[in-house]
Every structure is written in structure tokens, then in C-alpha cells.
Amino acid sequence: MANSPPSAPPRKPARKGALRPVLLAAARTQLDREGADAVTIRAVARACGVSHAAPANHFADRRSLLTALAAELFADLAEAMEKALAEATKKTSTNLGVARLTAFAEALVAYGLAHPERYRLLWRRDLLDSEDVALQGTMDQLYARLLEELTVLPLPAGKDPETAAVGLWSLCHGYVSMRLDGNFIARHDKESGAPRHSAMIANYLAALTH
Amino acid sequence: MANSPPSAPPRKPARKGALRPVLLAAARTQLDREGADAVTIRAVARACGVSHAAPANHFADRRSLLTALAAELFADLAEAMEKALAEATKKTSTNLGVARLTAFAEALVAYGLAHPERYRLLWRRDLLDSEDVALQGTMDQLYARLLEELTVLPLPAGKDPETAAVGLWSLCHGYVSMRLDGNFIARHDKESGAPRHSAMIANYLAALTH
DNA sequence: AAACTTTAATTGACACTGTCAATATATCTG
DNA sequence: CAGATATATTGACAGTGTCAATTAAAGTTT
Incomplete structure (x- = not known):
């Protein structure tokens, strides 16, 4: 004692x-x-x-806590996007492929604008463990999902699904990132009242299918 | 004493x-x-x-140090892009407008891939003072420059320069961000050997001018 | 030139962080 | 009920940004 x-x-x-x-x-x-x-x-x-x-x-450490959180958030996002896809299928009769892609892209942008901090965290490589299987798995699955949608789409000659997938995702991700960063894009987009992403996405997909 | x-x-x-x-x-x-x-x-x-x-x-504080650094870097980037524009003008005879836009976009992507940490810092809103006049001024000027290039371009009906500018920048920024983050896009792009951004940019601009 | 003012550097301190080690305890397993 | 395991506790350390008080140097005025 x-x-x-x-x-x-x-x-x-x-x-x-x-x-x-x-x-x-x-x-x-x-x-x-x-x-x-x-x-x-x-x-x-x-x-x-x-x-x-x-x-x-x-x-184990802060990184691992944030990684687990990010994995949860990515799963939420994936779920929201699946729901959007399903709804698009229900509501659309013609041009189903494009409608589904539109819904996919719009859901991604909507999530980002609705949950700024969550969206930002998903891409904070410095805070996350990019090697984490749960996190990487969810991300890859989401990308595979987009690729799948694009593969069933009849694309004109000279356009491949992979480039289209990278392009569409880049377009959405870049737009959301800059909107959230409060850049010129955010300012111009807010001042002009009408957010520009819908037209942007529509243009991209229209050009894709020619 | x-x-x-x-x-x-x-x-x-x-x-x-x-x-x-x-x-x-x-x-x-x-x-x-x-x-x-x-x-x-x-x-x-x-x-x-x-x-x-x-x-x-x-x-005054860390933020202000990083902001000053970012302003320098943005000026570097702007200079590189102006140089790329000038070169495109020299080397091109037909379709000058598209060639200049291609050079602009390629220069942006090239800078990002060549200087990952510098490029990342430019968009680290949490570390920078977005209200800083020097930083904001340089950024706005660069965006205005792109808009200018798009305004002199004859666009088909239904397409406006602003949406095109936001789209092109989003495309490039999204692509670079994801490449630097080591996401699926980075993996797919490296495995496939040929980086995809040139085709992506070309497709986008081709679609834009119809 | 001498005295004064301004600018910029110094040390020291505080609160906060992540992370490790040593300790104690509640729950689970036998 | 006894022992093992997982979990929570306090305490410490190095690192950070930032503030305050102090001191030296450079510029300015007389």
C-alpha cells in the first residue's frame, strides 16, 4: 500500500x-x-x-478515425446515388441511359452541395488512409458503377466508356470542389442565381452521345 | 543592473x-x-x-504566410498559361480559338501534375485566406482570361461562354484533383499508360464548338 | 554627432494537439 | 467464484500557433 x-x-x-x-x-x-x-x-x-x-x-490514431468516418460517408453517398438511379428508371420512358447518367451526376453534385464538410473530407488525402480497404473498396465500387452505366450506353465511334467516365466524374467533382471552395465559380454561380451544373451536365452528356 | x-x-x-x-x-x-x-x-x-x-x-499568422505563398504560385501559374496561349497562337494556323483553349487547359493540367503540392495548396481553403485581395485578384484574373478566350469563340446557339468556362475549368480541376488524390481515376489512368486528359479536353472542346 | 523613434529580432510562456506508457477496473470466460 | 481480456484512466512528452515582454539594430530628427 x-x-x-x-x-x-x-x-x-x-x-x-x-x-x-x-x-x-x-x-x-x-x-x-x-x-x-x-x-x-x-x-x-x-x-x-x-x-x-x-x-x-x-x-489506432486520428487518421484511422477519420478514415472510418469517410468510409461511412462514402457508403451514404453510394446509397443516395443508387436511389437516384432507381428513381430515374421509374420516371423515364425514353433515353433511359442518359437519364440514369444524369441522375447519377446530379446526385453526386447534390450530395456535395448539401454536405460540404462531408464531401470535402472524402477527398482529404492528407487526413485519410487511402490504402484502407473499406474506403478504397467503396470508392472503386462507385466508379465501377458509373463505368457500368456508360458501358451499356451506345457510344459513337471514337468514344470509349472509360474516358467518358473519367470526364463526367471530373466535371462533377471539379464543379463541386470549386463551389465549396468559394472560388470565382462559386461567386459567379451564386450571383447569377441559377446554378450552372445542370446545364453543364446536360451539355456533357448530350455531346457524349452525339 | x-x-x-x-x-x-x-x-x-x-x-x-x-x-x-x-x-x-x-x-x-x-x-x-x-x-x-x-x-x-x-x-x-x-x-x-x-x-x-x-x-x-x-x-500575422500561418494562414497569412501560406496565403502569400499561394498568391505567388498562382501568379506563376498565370504566367505559364499566358506563355502557353502565346505559343499556341504562333504554332497554329487554323482553328486558332480552339487551339488556344486547348493550350490553356493543357497548361493548367500540366502545372497540377508537375507540382502536386503547389497545386493542392492553391485550393486548400482551410489553410488560405480566401478574402485576401492579392490571391483573389490573381484567381479572378485567370478566370476572366478564360472567359475572354471563350467569348471571342463562335459558339453554337444555346451555349454560353460562362457555362463553357465553368465546365472546362471544372473538368480540368476535377481531373487533376483526383489524379493527385490517388483515386480510382489515378489508378486507372496510370495503369492504362496513356493519360486521359488530352482526349478528355479535346472531346469537350469539340463538343462545345459542335 | 547625439538623441530619439521605429522596426524587427529574441526568449519565454500558455493552451492545444497526437501519441505513448503505466495503471486500474469492468466485463467476459472458464 | 477466479482469472483473463478488453477498455478506460491519468500522466507525460514533443510539437504546434500565438501572445507578451524584452532587447538590439537601423532609420530619423534635431
């Missing part, structure tokens, strides 16, 4: 990995409210009412 | 704002070598052989 340890006992190891989802939920809230930079291990721990080192049992 | 102040005297206030450009150069080197996150005030100060608080006399 001579070596009475420094201080009072801790209290709540609520077994069963119960903390992990709570941490992720808190991280998501923090992300939406103050951006990825504010999602620190210690802030999340505080929000959950646990000590600053408690998260270490569930996430 | 009773109050002999804490410690030894400092040495080099080399008057005349001489430190400022040195700090910026060190920051640029650090950026290229280890990315924007490694460009800390203290690291830059160390690289310049001054104390950790010396930079405060030239830059």
Missing part, C-alpha cells in the same frame, strides 16, 4: 465496443459543424464524455 | 524586410518537399535560421 497509485479510479468501460459507434457519431456531428480540422481525437472524446485517450482503444 | 534581464542578447535584425522573401522561399521549398502540412511557422523559421517568433513580424 506504500505505493498508493497517483489518483482516483476511472469509471466506465462499458464493454462490447459500445464506444466505437458513439465516437463515429460524435465525429460526424463535429465534422458537419466545424469541419474536418475540428475533428480531433480529444474533442471527440470530450463530446462523448470519456477521457482523451479512450478512443485509442477503437482507433 | 539589479534587474539583469533573463538572457543573452539577440543578433540579427537585418532591417529592410529582408527576411520576408527568405521566409517565402523556404516555405516554397518545404511545400514541395513535404506538403502544405509541413509548412509550419516554426519549421520555416528553423530553415531560415531565425527564432520561432521572428516570422510574426512579416506574417
Whole structure:
């Protein structure tokens, strides 16, 4: 008893990995409210009412916490896009392929504009572990999905699905990124009242199918 | 004499704002070598052989240091793009407008792929002061330049220069961003050997002018 | 030239971060 | 019930940005 340890006992190891989802939920809230930079291990721990080192049992480091969160968000996005595809199929009679691609692209842009911080996090390579299988898997699957849509589409000679997929995704991603960054595009687009992405996407797809 | 102040005297206030450009150069080197996150005030100060608080006399905070650096980089980019435009004019006889636009877009992509960390910094809104007049001015000027090129171009009915400008820039920016992020696009593009951006840009501009 | 002012550098401190180590405890397994 | 395991705790360390107080040098005025 001579070596009475420094201080009072801790209290709540609520077994069963119960903390992990709570941490992720808190991280998501923090992300939406103050951006990825504010999602620190210690802030999340505080929000959950646990000590600053408690998260270490569930996430090796900050990167791994953010990676897990990003994987969740990517799954959300994928779900939203699948839903958009399904709806397009229901509502459209002619030109189904183009309608589905339009829905796909519009859903991507809509997600980005609706959840700026979430969208930004998805591409913050410095904060994420790009080698993570869950994250990479979800991303690749989404890209494969787009490629699939483009492959069934009858493309004019000289145009291949891969280039078209890269182009469409680049177009959407570039647009959203710049809108969220508050660049000239964002300013011009807001001032002019009518967001430009729908016309942009429509033009691109019209040109693609000639 | 009773109050002999804490410690030894400092040495080099080399008057005349001489430190400022040195700090910026060190920051640029650090950026290229280890990315924007490694460009800390203290690291830059160390690289310049001054104390950790010396930079405060030239830059109010880290954000303002990075903003100044980004403004320099944007000016570099603008210069490279002007040069590309001039060269395109010299080398081309027919379809000058499209050739110039191609050169513009290719130069943007080339800069991004050649200087990944510099390009990334340009869009790191969290690290930069987007309200900074120097930075915003250079960016706006570049966009205005593109718009100018598109305005002199004879566009088919139903297509306006602004949408075309936003689209072209989004396409390039999205492509470079994803290439630099190491996403599926980067993987597919590297595996396939032939980078896809030239075909992408050509397709876009061909469709634009119908 | 001498005295004063301004600019820019110094050290030191504070709060915050991620991460590690040592410790204690609640729950699960036998 | 006893032991093992997973989990949470406190504490410490190095690193960061930023502030304050101090001091030296350069420029300016008289």
C-alpha cells in the first residue's frame, strides 16, 4: 500500500465496443459543424464524455478515425446515388441511359452541395488512409458503377466508356470542389442565381452521345 | 543592473524586410518537399535560421504566410498559361480559338501534375485566406482570361461562354484533383499508360464548338 | 554627432494537439 | 467464484500557433 497509485479510479468501460459507434457519431456531428480540422481525437472524446485517450482503444490514431468516418460517408453517398438511379428508371420512358447518367451526376453534385464538410473530407488525402480497404473498396465500387452505366450506353465511334467516365466524374467533382471552395465559380454561380451544373451536365452528356 | 534581464542578447535584425522573401522561399521549398502540412511557422523559421517568433513580424499568422505563398504560385501559374496561349497562337494556323483553349487547359493540367503540392495548396481553403485581395485578384484574373478566350469563340446557339468556362475549368480541376488524390481515376489512368486528359479536353472542346 | 523613434529580432510562456506508457477496473470466460 | 481480456484512466512528452515582454539594430530628427 506504500505505493498508493497517483489518483482516483476511472469509471466506465462499458464493454462490447459500445464506444466505437458513439465516437463515429460524435465525429460526424463535429465534422458537419466545424469541419474536418475540428475533428480531433480529444474533442471527440470530450463530446462523448470519456477521457482523451479512450478512443485509442477503437482507433489506432486520428487518421484511422477519420478514415472510418469517410468510409461511412462514402457508403451514404453510394446509397443516395443508387436511389437516384432507381428513381430515374421509374420516371423515364425514353433515353433511359442518359437519364440514369444524369441522375447519377446530379446526385453526386447534390450530395456535395448539401454536405460540404462531408464531401470535402472524402477527398482529404492528407487526413485519410487511402490504402484502407473499406474506403478504397467503396470508392472503386462507385466508379465501377458509373463505368457500368456508360458501358451499356451506345457510344459513337471514337468514344470509349472509360474516358467518358473519367470526364463526367471530373466535371462533377471539379464543379463541386470549386463551389465549396468559394472560388470565382462559386461567386459567379451564386450571383447569377441559377446554378450552372445542370446545364453543364446536360451539355456533357448530350455531346457524349452525339 | 539589479534587474539583469533573463538572457543573452539577440543578433540579427537585418532591417529592410529582408527576411520576408527568405521566409517565402523556404516555405516554397518545404511545400514541395513535404506538403502544405509541413509548412509550419516554426519549421520555416528553423530553415531560415531565425527564432520561432521572428516570422510574426512579416506574417500575422500561418494562414497569412501560406496565403502569400499561394498568391505567388498562382501568379506563376498565370504566367505559364499566358506563355502557353502565346505559343499556341504562333504554332497554329487554323482553328486558332480552339487551339488556344486547348493550350490553356493543357497548361493548367500540366502545372497540377508537375507540382502536386503547389497545386493542392492553391485550393486548400482551410489553410488560405480566401478574402485576401492579392490571391483573389490573381484567381479572378485567370478566370476572366478564360472567359475572354471563350467569348471571342463562335459558339453554337444555346451555349454560353460562362457555362463553357465553368465546365472546362471544372473538368480540368476535377481531373487533376483526383489524379493527385490517388483515386480510382489515378489508378486507372496510370495503369492504362496513356493519360486521359488530352482526349478528355479535346472531346469537350469539340463538343462545345459542335 | 547625439538623441530619439521605429522596426524587427529574441526568449519565454500558455493552451492545444497526437501519441505513448503505466495503471486500474469492468466485463467476459472458464 | 477466479482469472483473463478488453477498455478506460491519468500522466507525460514533443510539437504546434500565438501572445507578451524584452532587447538590439537601423532609420530619423534635431
